[in-house]
Amino acid sequence: xxxxxxxxxxxxxxxxxxxxxxxxxxxxxxxxxxxxxxxxxxxxxxxxxxxxxxxxxxxxxxxxxxxxxxxxxxxxxxxxxxxxxxxxxxxxxxxxxxxxxxxxxxxxxxxxxxxxxxxxxxxxxxxxxxxxxxxxxxxxxxxxxxxxxxxxxxxxxxxxxxxxxxxxxxxxxxxxxxx
Numbered sequence: 001x002x003x004x005x006x007x008x009x010x011x012x013x014x015x016x017x018x019x020x021x022x023x024x025x026x027x028x029x030x031x032x033x034x035x036x037x038x039x040x041x042x043x044x045x046x047x048x049x050x051x052x053x054x055x056x057x058x059x060x061x062x063x064x065x066x067x068x069x070x071x072x073x074x075x076x077x078x079x080x081x082x083x084x085x086x087x088x089x090x091x092x093x094x095x096x097x098x099x100x101x102x103x104x105x106x107x108x109x110x111x112x113x114x115x116x117x118x119x120x121x122x123x124x125x126x127x128x129x130x131x132x133x134x135x136x137x138x139x140x141x142x143x144x145x146x147x148x149x150x151x152x153x154x155x156x157x158x159x160x161x162x163x164x165x166x167x168x169x170x171x172x173x174x175x176x177x178x179x
Contacts, residue, residue, distance in 0.1 A: 010048045012038050017059040022103035026056050026111040026123075056111065057126045063104045064130035068137045070094050075141040083141050084152060091156065095163055106164050 016037040035045045049055045074090035075083035095102040115123040139149040
């Protein structure tokens, strides 16, 4: 059996955490569930990360990085409307094929709201910084047009909401979304 390095094990924890947090949210997911999914003990998990919050924030950052990479790869060599269409199509494919990515995003937003209501601003600072990286990436890929960037991100959030609520393709709610 090949031993994993600490960095490989850390990566497996982040992937497992994304899946677990996507399903159960921050407050409903135990570190025990994450450790079990990875096949490590909780004490080992805490050698890799100082606590549950650090695991969640690493998963949140990975989720954002993956979305940024999706947009960058889709828009490579394209400009304007062609880039916009390619990014939208690539994102729709990703959330259809890997719904845990969408659910993790939704959990990130919920966790920020709940944490800030309780006086904890760290979640919000990290997630907002990541979201700004995402917005800035789209902004540059769309040629620096603020209105186009806002429209793209707003439509994406609508698609996120409808998909998360499991509106089926062909439902009348989707009319006009993909125009």
